[in-house]
Amino acid sequence: MAKVDRRILKSQEAIKNAVTELMTQKRFDDITIQDIADKANVNRGTIYLHYMDKYDLLDKMIEEHMNNLEDLCHSAADMTFQEGNYVWFEYFERHHLFFSTMLESKGAHYFRSRFLELVIQEYGPEVDTTEGENEGLRKEVVIQFFASAVVGTVEWWFKNGMHVPTDIIAEQTGILLDRNLE
Amino acid sequence: MAKVDRRILKSQEAIKNAVTELMTQKRFDDITIQDIADKANVNRGTIYLHYMDKYDLLDKMIEEHMNNLEDLCHSAADMTFQEGNYVWFEYFERHHLFFSTMLESKGAHYFRSRFLELVIQEYGPEVDTTEGENEGLRKEVVIQFFASAVVGTVEWWFKNGMHVPTDIIAEQTGILLDRNLE
């Protein structure tokens, strides 16, 4: 990986953090580029050096999180669902500011479907309908069924203020997945 | 005040914070410029754009704190010592990382005398030896006496881990000063 000028990293970090924080105060559509610049303490023009507009910025933020989750999946490739879930949910907890606001905001639909897409992509290969308890079922159905379950549960977890402790929710969804997909 | 490029402010802020944090881990003399650069996440050369060397940097940090305390004094000019002390001790509390390490470190002597100097400068004009309970005493003696008392008390407060609540220590030193200097 070509090493990037640390000014770029710092600016992008500040900008992305600014958006995450601002999203807890107002809807994304009500956030102006100037708001972001102020909060990030960068010149307004700097934002345009990195992003087309604020929607492009949000897109890139989402993509980055999806990539991180993807990486976590691959580094946990040889674990059970239960073990792997700990890693995911810890990530959710660490970035709860972003995820909870994304899942509640008006643009949640796009985010939700992008998230579902990732879960299907990552969980899909694990599903086996040639033997075991899912033998004879249509693969797409099983995948869609449990991916939806995961996404819905994560969504519910955030909307209820993460009342269930992170390790518990990770463990229990893990048990349900292991029971049905392994 | 001519407005300063925000990059300068950000760099200096990062550098100064880096020093304060590093001072909690090792003695100032053991801290290298590279350490500071790493912690502040700036290029080593950037530090030299603003400071001659690390001692100049520490000097500037001390001066800045002294100026802030001076400003606080002047904005609290018409208060009693007790009221004014709240403001000072709140400042101490907010920057306890800096002050406590400064007062304990090896370079403490310089800092201590600089601090004493400020207290004398600010408290001095308040002392009246022409009437009241201090009538007939030598002004310099009274000033030196109570300035030393204040500095020593602050030093003790930090060294004991600030066990006495901020408002209590502020109130009680205030009482002692008001009783003797007003």
Add this chain to the structure above:
DNA sequence: GGCGATTCGTTGATTACTCAACAAATCAAG
């Protein structure tokens, strides 16, 4: 619809920061 006020996205000139490289100074052992 029309009008004033924001916000947007872009521009150009300037400046601060980065990075790599350097010689000199300092340090730590053998």
Add this chain to the structure above:
DNA sequence: CTTGATTTGTTGAGTAATCAACGAATCGCC
């Protein structure tokens, strides 16, 4: 003392960020 390794302080070329200014687009309101 000598050697090798850090650390220091400086240099120059390249780059990202700043700031002020601009017309265009969008918004809120009468």
